[in-house]
Each structure stands twice: as structure tokens, then as C-alpha cells.
Amino acid sequence: MEGIENDTSNPLILMCDCMKAYEGNYCEDDFDGCTEVSCFNDATCTDVPAPGTGATCPPCPSGYTGDGIVCNNERGEVFLPFLYPSNYSVFTDVVDGSANVALPATLQFGGISYNIAYISSHGLISFGSVYNAYIPRNFPLDNNLAVVAPYWDDSILSGSRQLRYQIVSGSSSLISQVNTFLSSFIEDNFEADWLLWAYWHDVCSYDDSICSEHESNFFQVTIAVQGSVTYSIFTYQCNLIRWTLYNAAVGYSVNGTFFENHQLSRNRSVVNIDCKGAVSNWTNVVYRIDDLSTTANTPPVIEASENFMIAVGETALYTLRITDPGDSISVTIEFDGELPYTFNQDGSIWTLNVTLSSLVEFNFTVIATDSFNATSTITPQ
Incomplete structure (x- = not known):
């Protein structure tokens, strides 16, 4: 056509992001919040329906507090479960x-x-x-x-x-x-x-x-x-x-x-x-793992009674709380004497179970060692 020239235009492309509660090509689907959440102890996760966002988990089990995703036990310990990013x-x-x-x-x-x-x-x-x-x-x-x-x-x-x-x-x-x-x-x-x-x-x-x-x-x-x-x-x-x-x-x-x-x-x-x-x-x-070479290391902290009492024919428990924030700990026990005992761990809580079947003299020492070989001990009387 006279007076009109042909030319090629640059197309305008527009892209939109869905609101957080939705997904899909046209934002028509409810985004499943459970894809980003792992409930404590693998409990069943429930998605919050759109337009709400996120997900909910059952309450923490007895002896624990928290939101059902991260649960702290009554001694204040926290566990990190498997993480599940929505994209990977x-x-x-x-x-x-x-x-x-x-x-x-x-x-x-x-x-x-x-x-x-x-x-x-x-x-x-x-x-x-x-x-x-x-x-x-x-x-x-x-x-x-x-x-x-x-x-x-x-x-x-x-x-x-x-x-x-x-x-x-x-x-x-x-x-x-x-x-x-x-x-x-x-x-x-x-x-x-x-x-x-x-x-x-x-x-x-x-x-x-x-x-x-x-x-x-x-x-x-x-x-x-x-x-x-x-x-x-x-x-x-x-x-x-x-x-x-x-x-x-x-x-x-x-x-x-x-x-x-x-x-x-x-x-x-x-x-x-x-x-x-x-x-x-x-x-x-x-x-x-960044660099602890310039940081003064502190040994493990042992919290326990200085006294341990047991009578012949009884079984007694001795409980310790052993911590060393940011470091790993190995715990051993040395007995002076031969007695049946068990030594069990639950997080930072260690429990010694001793049975005294006859009148004998004995003592024991609990030794906690961190990754830098710093050591703490306790020998109850």
C-alpha cells in the first residue's frame, strides 16, 4: 500500500508469577505446602488450602514442645529432620x-x-x-x-x-x-x-x-x-x-x-x-567447619550430683547431663570393682543403672571427651 512500509516488530513477552498459594500454567492449582515441610517423626502433613499458604503438622508427641515441624524435648534438645525443598x-x-x-x-x-x-x-x-x-x-x-x-x-x-x-x-x-x-x-x-x-x-x-x-x-x-x-x-x-x-x-x-x-x-x-x-x-x-583454630575450646560440661547412694540388693540410677555446644562428645565410664551395670544415652542425658548384690566397695568415674581431646570427669562419692 502506498505510503506504508513493512517492518518487523519485537514481540512483547509478559510473564507472571503465581501468588504463593497457587501454581500451574494459569495459577489454577492449589500449591501443596507439604512439599516444603517435613513433620516431626514423619507425622502426616496437611496442606493449608488456597488462598491460605503453608502446611500444618500434628502436635509434638508427649514430652516435646514445638510447632510439629521442629519439636524440642523437655530437656531443650532440638532435632533437625530431613528437609524437602520444593525445587531441586x-x-x-x-x-x-x-x-x-x-x-x-x-x-x-x-x-x-x-x-x-x-x-x-x-x-x-x-x-x-x-x-x-x-x-x-x-x-x-x-x-x-x-x-x-x-x-x-x-x-x-x-x-x-x-x-x-x-x-x-x-x-x-x-x-x-x-x-x-x-x-x-x-x-x-x-x-x-x-x-x-x-x-x-x-x-x-x-x-x-x-x-x-x-x-x-x-x-x-x-x-x-x-x-x-x-x-x-x-x-x-x-x-x-x-x-x-x-x-x-x-x-x-x-x-x-x-x-x-x-x-x-x-x-x-x-x-x-x-x-x-x-x-x-x-x-x-x-x-x-569454618575455622576453629583461633577459638578457645571449652571442655564438655557435666551436670550431675556429687553423691551416689545405693544399698545392698538394690538397683540405683545415676543421671548426668553432658553438653558441649557445637562439638561432638564421647563418654566412657571407668569402674573400680566388678558390678553389673548399664550406661545409656538419650540425647545429652546419660543414665547409669547399677545393681549392688553384695556388700563390696566400689567407685566409678564418668569421662567426657570432645573432638579436641578436652576432657571433663566426675567421680561421685
């Missing part, structure tokens, strides 16, 4: 491999800064460089390696076996859960800037890739970062660690000098790591 990446169909993740900010590990993580199919995370060794070793590792290992063993990701991972930041309810847990654990306020989350889901050993001889393993790690402070949280659910091929390693190592081996690491009993917190159904292993 999946790494699968791999024999020996790692998923690389660019970190949103610098992560401090053993006094060294890292900006990239490699999450291995073999139950570990390395920082700065790939590390896919399938046979676990005691820590420390070589000087150029930085590794966090919730359950390092020769696993294979095939079929439905998955490694799930995600960076979590912002106002996520998962960050709130981690903040509540860590603040209680270290007995100080903690507010994570971001999390690196990984979940080894339904994994089998290399020699039994379809888990025909034993059931699969499930475990998680959450790396929580607040500025220059870094915590690593290993999470296990009772009865979901069912195999070890080469005696799995649990702990961390960086630069060959900053490291820790869990007390069950590289031992056939490592398969029992998941039921340490049998009352809560969860076990958490927590390490502060």
Missing part, C-alpha cells in the same frame, strides 16, 4: 561422578575460601576441586582436598537412585528450620544467609546396584552459612542406613590439618549411626 536438581545414572554447584557467596572451610562445590555420588561433598574416590579413608586427606562426608562409601546412582541437591536462600521455611535447630544446638543466635542441601535418596552399593541383597540408604547434609561462619549438619533417620561396603567414612577434612573422624567412622558399626537419637527418630551430626 537431580543427579542420577552415574557410577563415579559429581554434580558441580556454584555457591552464591564465599564459603569458609578450615580458614580457606571456596566458591564451588562438587557433590559426589559416593556420599561426600568436595570444595574447590572434584574428588570422586569410591573407597573411603580415614581423615585427614591430602593437603589439596577439602571434603565433608556424611556417609562416604562406594554407592551407585542407577535406576531410581538419586542424588538431589539445591541452594536454598531467601525467606524459605527450610532456613527457619535450620536456624531454630542451630540456635538451640550452639546455644547462640544463628541466622543462615543460605544453605547448600544434598540428599542421597534410595542409594545402593556398587556391588548390589538394585539393592537385592540389602535395603537402600537415605541421608542428607545441610551446609549452613552465615557470613564467615559455616556449619555442616549430617541428618539420618532411624533405620534408613542399611549397608556399608567399605566401612563408610563420616567426618570432614581440609588442607590435611583441619579434620575430624566421627567415632563410628570406618567401622562396621557405622550402619548404626542413624539411630543414635532413637527417641526422636533422627540423628544429627553437627560440625563447625
Whole structure:
């Protein structure tokens, strides 16, 4: 047409985000809040129907207080269950491999800064460089390696076996859960800037890739970062660690000098790591890994009576509360004399059960040792 020129226009593309309570191409579906919530002890989660948001959990069980997601027992202990981000990446169909993740900010590990993580199919995370060794070793590792290992063993990701991972930041309810847990654990306020989350889901050993001889393993790690402070949280659910091929390693190592081996690491009993917190159904292993070299270590604190009384023919209980915020503890008992006894743990509470069948003289000492070999003792009279 005369006086009119043809030209190509740039199309205008508009994208809209659904309100928090909805999802779908046209925001027509009710978003299931339970995809972001794990109720305490695997209780049934109930979605709050749109336009409401979130989810609800049943009340905490007897002896616990909280919102049903995070429950504190009456002694003030908190357990972190499995976390379930609403979105995550999946790494699968791999024999020996790692998923690389660019970190949103610098992560401090053993006094060294890292900006990239490699999450291995073999139950570990390395920082700065790939590390896919399938046979676990005691820590420390070589000087150029930085590794966090919730359950390092020769696993294979095939079929439905998955490694799930995600960076979590912002106002996520998962960050709130981690903040509540860590603040209680270290007995100080903690507010994570971001999390690196990984979940080894339904994994089998290399020699039994379809888990025909034993059931699969499930475990998680959450790396929580607040500025220059870094915590690593290993999470296990009772009865979901069912195999070890080469005696799995649990702990961390960086630069060959900053490291820790869990007390069950590289031992056939490592398969029992998941039921340490049998009352809560969860076990958490927590390490502060940024750099403790400039921080004065304090030994474990033992709270117990200085006196212990028992009569012939009786069975008596002696209860201790043993804590060391931000550190792991091993507890032993030394008896001067031969008496039948049991020594049991429930979180930070240890109970000695002694039976005195005849008139004999005896005494005992309880010894608590942290990862830096700082020791506290008590010998009741």
C-alpha cells in the first residue's frame, strides 16, 4: 500500500508469577505446602488450602514442645529432620561422578575460601576441586582436598537412585528450620544467609546396584552459612542406613590439618549411626567447619550430683547431663570393682543403672571427651 512500509516488530513477552498459594500454567492449582515441610517423626502433613499458604503438622508427641515441624524435648534438645525443598536438581545414572554447584557467596572451610562445590555420588561433598574416590579413608586427606562426608562409601546412582541437591536462600521455611535447630544446638543466635542441601535418596552399593541383597540408604547434609561462619549438619533417620561396603567414612577434612573422624567412622558399626537419637527418630551430626583454630575450646560440661547412694540388693540410677555446644562428645565410664551395670544415652542425658548384690566397695568415674581431646570427669562419692 502506498505510503506504508513493512517492518518487523519485537514481540512483547509478559510473564507472571503465581501468588504463593497457587501454581500451574494459569495459577489454577492449589500449591501443596507439604512439599516444603517435613513433620516431626514423619507425622502426616496437611496442606493449608488456597488462598491460605503453608502446611500444618500434628502436635509434638508427649514430652516435646514445638510447632510439629521442629519439636524440642523437655530437656531443650532440638532435632533437625530431613528437609524437602520444593525445587531441586537431580543427579542420577552415574557410577563415579559429581554434580558441580556454584555457591552464591564465599564459603569458609578450615580458614580457606571456596566458591564451588562438587557433590559426589559416593556420599561426600568436595570444595574447590572434584574428588570422586569410591573407597573411603580415614581423615585427614591430602593437603589439596577439602571434603565433608556424611556417609562416604562406594554407592551407585542407577535406576531410581538419586542424588538431589539445591541452594536454598531467601525467606524459605527450610532456613527457619535450620536456624531454630542451630540456635538451640550452639546455644547462640544463628541466622543462615543460605544453605547448600544434598540428599542421597534410595542409594545402593556398587556391588548390589538394585539393592537385592540389602535395603537402600537415605541421608542428607545441610551446609549452613552465615557470613564467615559455616556449619555442616549430617541428618539420618532411624533405620534408613542399611549397608556399608567399605566401612563408610563420616567426618570432614581440609588442607590435611583441619579434620575430624566421627567415632563410628570406618567401622562396621557405622550402619548404626542413624539411630543414635532413637527417641526422636533422627540423628544429627553437627560440625563447625569454618575455622576453629583461633577459638578457645571449652571442655564438655557435666551436670550431675556429687553423691551416689545405693544399698545392698538394690538397683540405683545415676543421671548426668553432658553438653558441649557445637562439638561432638564421647563418654566412657571407668569402674573400680566388678558390678553389673548399664550406661545409656538419650540425647545429652546419660543414665547409669547399677545393681549392688553384695556388700563390696566400689567407685566409678564418668569421662567426657570432645573432638579436641578436652576432657571433663566426675567421680561421685
